[in-house]
Amino acid sequence: MAARPTQVIFCLLGLIVAASGCTERPKAPALVNEPVYQYEKIGLRFLTPEGWSITSRATLPPGPLTKPMMLVAYHLKGNEHLAALEVLAADLPEETDLGQYLLESRVGQGEWTIKSAAENIVVNGVEATRYLLSQRAGKNEHLRETTAFRRGGRVYFFIISFAASDPGSRDMGRKSIESVTWTKP
Numbered sequence: 001m002a003a004r005p006t007q008v009i010f011c012l013l014g015l016i017v018a019a020s021g022c023t024e025r026p027k028a029p030a031l032v033n034e035p036v037y038q039y040e041k042i043g044l045r046f047l048t049p050e051g052w053s054i055t056s057r058a059t060l061p062p063g064p065l066t067k068p069m070m071l072v073a074y075h076l077k078g079n080e081h082l083a084a085l086e087v088l089a090a091d092l093p094e095e096t097d098l099g100q101y102l103l104e105s106r107v108g109q110g111e112w113t114i115k116s117a118a119e120n121i122v123v124n125g126v127e128a129t130r131y132l133l134s135q136r137a138g139k140n141e142h143l144r145e146t147t148a149f150r151r152g153g154r155v156y157f158f159i160i161s162f163a164a165s166d167p168g169s170r171d172m173g174r175k176s177i178e179s180v181t182w183t184k185p
Helices: 005-022 098-104 167-178
Strands: 036-039 044-047 053-057 069-076 083-091 113-123 126-137 140-151 154-163
Touching: 044 167, 083 167, 098 113, 098 126, 113 140, 140 167, 154 167
Parallel strands: none
Antiparallel strands: 036 044, 053 069, 069 083, 083 154, 113 126, 126 140, 140 154
16 A cells, blocks of 8 residues: 555654754753853852863753752862862752761762861852861871852752862862852842
């Protein structure tokens, strides 16, 4: 039985539509070292650490987050120690103890301990909380300073990881965090 011309046309149109849909795959944002990180969807902007390289960048999916998600990461290589600035987003209830959350929801390997009490700070008019965690690897101490911003039901963690013997890397990461601005509530 021969196919009718309208059936052939509909089959061809179906193939064209299917083929064009295959080329529309999600794309990760480009990893470009720029002096300013900006994510307009959430209204976040900050100066990137000078001389650090971007190693990861993502866009948030629609809807609630089921687990923490890294938005962007920068690493400093070339000095004696590796340092990193990572920005994560997590949907957490208001009553969540963020210090305990940081201990239980480890980023990376190893056990961390809280080194000092949480510190309430204000960054460009926005309240945040800073936590300092410590980890020992042999005789070396590594620190993780996290600044947490609550924005509605979402928390944005700015995590600076550095060797205790390298406070300069912490200072470069802090400079970026001190430049954080939010254009959306």
